[in-house]
Amino acid sequence: MRILLIEDDPKTAAFIIKGLGQEGFAVDHAADGEIGLHLASEFPFDAAVVDIMLPKRDGLSVIECLRKQQNPIPVIVLSARSSVEDRIKGLQVGADDYLMKPFAFSELLARIQALLRRASAQTDPTSLTVADLRMDLVRKKAFRADREIELQPKEFSLLEYLMRNTGRVVSKTMIMEHVWDYNFDPQTNVVETRICRLREKIDRGTEAKLIRTVRGMGYVLE
Structure with missing residues (x-):
């Protein structure tokens, strides 16, 4: 499975890349919104993990653009913003899930796996x-x-x-x-x-x- 990670913080990105790599995922990393949008538009991914606060183009704008392109890639938003309004906005622009920072890698992994199961529509997803x-x-x-x-x-x-x-x-x-x-x-x-x-x-x-x-x-x- 191939995951796109759009995250500008080097430590957070390294943490996620290492963890997903150990679980057998291939991870492509973009450090700003413009590169992330380009990768998501040009290459096939099974899911994306997108931070909101990004250089050049924010995460919500990236997700909104992808949905306008009819790109169905499952998206998990990562954000330090914890208000209900922020979570609602993320889901309204087209995100499938919303995870607040700081987070446990095990929870991120479980959420990615749940998205992949729903996307693949397997009758026996386990x-x-x-x-x-x-x-x-x-x-x-x-x-x-x-x-x-x-x-x-x-x-x-x-x-x-x-x-x-x-x-x-x-x-x-x-x-x-x-x-x-x-x-x-x-x-x-x-x-x-x-x-x-x-x-x-x-x-x-x-x-x-x-x-x-x-x-x-x-x-x-x-």
Whole structure:
């Protein structure tokens, strides 16, 4: 999952980026409203975390612009403003949630996960299943039949993306857009390497191979 963070305070941004990275999210960071609006308009994101007090363009203006563009990205507002009027204004311009500073990272994470569940409209938002492969999204665990699969955070994110697109061929570019951030070098072979490791972990010792390479197009889990 790919998150856009628009936050001008370096310490707060570093705190969020580190925490979300450890949870397997790819995070793109913008330190002002204009860059944030550009990124949200040009690149696909699964959710955005937006501070209100930003240089060049404030967070509410960014959200209002995105909604005028018919951009449905789920947005959580971060703000030190605690009045009811401020919270109402944030929701009225198009934010989906409002979190006051200071905040606990665990609460921010829970709110992001709740937004992603609603956006994906999963009938069972806590788990994904394909054949005998099962992913527990809450406990961050994956199983093939009764065997638990040990996955690194990026491997978990990659498998989750493949499972959410079961039967659909996803290209290297699509994978990089959702699992890695936009600064990632597209010329590297990191996707191929991660797919190879993931396939080895998922399909090892089984007759049914779930992850398949579609030559010249990408990868599919089916």
